[in-house]
Amino acid sequence: MGLATVEQLIEERNEHYLQRLFALLKQESISTMNKGVRECAELLKQVMEECGISSRLIETAGHPVVYGEWIKEENDFTVLIYGHYDVQPPDPIEEWESPPFEPTIRDGRIYCRGVGDNKGQLMAQVLAIKTMLDCYGELPVNVKLVFEGEEENGSPHLAAFVEEHKELLACDLVYTSDGPMHASGIPSVELGVRGILGVELVAHGAKWDHHSGNMGNIAPNPAWMLIDLLKTMRDEKGRVLIEGFYDHIRQPTDYELGLFRKLPFDREELIKQIGYPEFEADAETFYRQLSLEPTFNICGFHSGYGGEGSKTIIPARASVKMDIRLVVDQDPADIFQKFCAHVKKHAPDIEVLHQGEMKPSRTPADLEIISVIVQAVADAYTVEPLLVPGVGGSLPDYVWTQILGVPSVMVPYANADEANHAPNENMSVALFFKGISCTCHVLHRLGEFSQK
């Protein structure tokens, strides 16, 4: 496959590349709390420059994008690599076995907030470019890199950024490494994502907390108000009762279902991963629910006292945060409107806050360029990758497929049990290096493809 020199160089530089990654990991960059984000952007730009990529910060209405490029006039193919340098909050901190922002290696894994999601995968891309440049002095295709700082906050300004810089970002393919690999450990090439709508419902009772004895039955209880509303929104089986919620859902094609049926499925292994022994779904149900059906998830419900012991109050306020994953062709704006109409009908005093949204996306699986990527991944991992029409998570993939109008593929580099968004987030050391190698193979195969 002609990349022996590249593979050897990666191996020689293992320790050095890990240190590059660790420097980035140590820099907090919690976008939802605005902690250390710009500092991290500056650091990433510097790292990219050191790797031979011409880089700069591009301001948005939110956190800056770190943009980099390596361009040679003669190349007639351009790949745009997308990733994000922001991370989730680390809480509950007490459940971490090592501090969340001190990268620590245990049992062949790097533990740190953001290592899998997404700094380890992003650095694999950057270090692949450095490796290729150090080996060959140039790249076989043009590369543009867009690393945003708001992905964990729903990428609220990415679409505007892409709109504004269409010319700068012009390319033939978008390539993303984010999210976990398939549980089987087999690499995958993923072609679609669910969208998301984030909402918060806030119920207000009296103006302040009351003693539950002195005001019990008199002051209204906002926690009960929310429960009374929520029970009108979803039945016990999880079906959403908001009118029109399921309209516009594109049913899976036979081809897509066929691809799903080819995916490996090991229920026992899944149970271990999920930490839920009662899990019972079969393969098709699992993949279908996970990627082709919407969710109606409560990610937080808070009201009143939650500390040790008890505190007999009637809370003044209750709030529930929800994230609703959407599938093509549900439109977050349309669903939000229906959600609000439902609240207005059943509990008009409850506030609805919009907490961000993202459209779902899908790239056709039968394009020739997809088979090139599949081949490159097969080269890197020496195993045929899974071709997956859609995954459960949300990435702003629609900005490429809809705004730039180009195909978009996702090849995750992190282990399935990376614990992204949870305590003890981690990434396998071996998979980090495999990710560097994979990007090299992708650039190489795209080079061959563009010279045909």
Add this chain to the structure above:
Amino acid sequence: MGLATVEQLIEERNEHYLQRLFALLKQESISTMNKGVRECAELLKQVMEECGISSRLIETAGHPVVYGEWIKEENDFTVLIYGHYDVQPPDPIEEWESPPFEPTIRDGRIYCRGVGDNKGQLMAQVLAIKTMLDCYGELPVNVKLVFEGEEENGSPHLAAFVEEHKELLACDLVYTSDGPMHASGIPSVELGVRGILGVELVAHGAKWDHHSGNMGNIAPNPAWMLIDLLKTMRDEKGRVLIEGFYDHIRQPTDYELGLFRKLPFDREELIKQIGYPEFEADAETFYRQLSLEPTFNICGFHSGYGGEGSKTIIPARASVKMDIRLVVDQDPADIFQKFCAHVKKHAPDIEVLHQGEMKPSRTPADLEIISVIVQAVADAYTVEPLLVPGVGGSLPDYVWTQILGVPSVMVPYANADEANHAPNENMSVALFFKGISCTCHVLHRLGEFSQK
């Protein structure tokens, strides 16, 4: 009324008595968090000794009782004064206008956690005894004082303490000052309390939090489990659906309803107090719901992320803390059994934790001793007090009426808007001194009564 010297002495000592109170207020004593409780008990014992009361700590299986007495062989009437030196947690701390454990006077009120509930009222009793002793060298009746340190935690060991020390505690009447005065500012003599049952429901989903995209529709959501259960327990009108919940409730007598109808009722003033402009009940509904009907209150509901912004997870755990106020003759043990049976039937995997209980209590309103107390309170406040068959809150009154088998009266000394259990808890400076005076009048009238 013959207590002019006493009233004068109280006035002369205003500043000095406030300082005595402040010393006690500064000492944290959060029973549910075990913060500073024993230190407060020791301090209180010392203060009582300085006031001429023979005092000691009596250990219980929980926090100690501070017991004091002033006994003269010749006296043939004994009143037992009950109160508590523990306080509620101060959170949410950010809503306090001055630090919760630094007593601060603003606009004629002392602001401090525990000032109304119950340290200010308790110190009024102690300082009344000091005043009477300094005036007359003796008291007209024997006095025993029981100040416990676990009232805010549901008085879990008070019943055992009373059982064990029946002889030591032998008395003719129990007198308690706790809770707020009537909203009209007219003093009241209260004869009953609601009971309470504290429960916590804990639902478990997967073993750890999951990314809501990567596991949405797969990992179970414990917040939804709780909501699905809670909606089977109570309808939208607040009626409890647990089988047998309303059995054994003693309906109000005509005499009790008559007493309620005599109570003042000012809806506009109540709305201000409650901080809930939509409040619409009439007088009878209000008093009846507040003191003769049970509640089904959620005092805390917590699951998942509650900080700034959003965090797209499926929480691993959800918990709801409830306090259920009970009325005679509901029995907390019976209600708990029915609650558990309901959970077992509808959601057997959800854990039920018992968080303490207390029986309801009522003292007959037609006893002669009640009229003595009514007269003493009228002397102190120069207005006829309200006679109230029952109040909304819970105090361990049943330990006196059922275990000691004596009448029990409650005369609250704190202002109606004391904000007990809430931020900016306060007590009117004038009412603090009025409380001292009231206890003096009570002791005086009881002395007269006992010499008849």
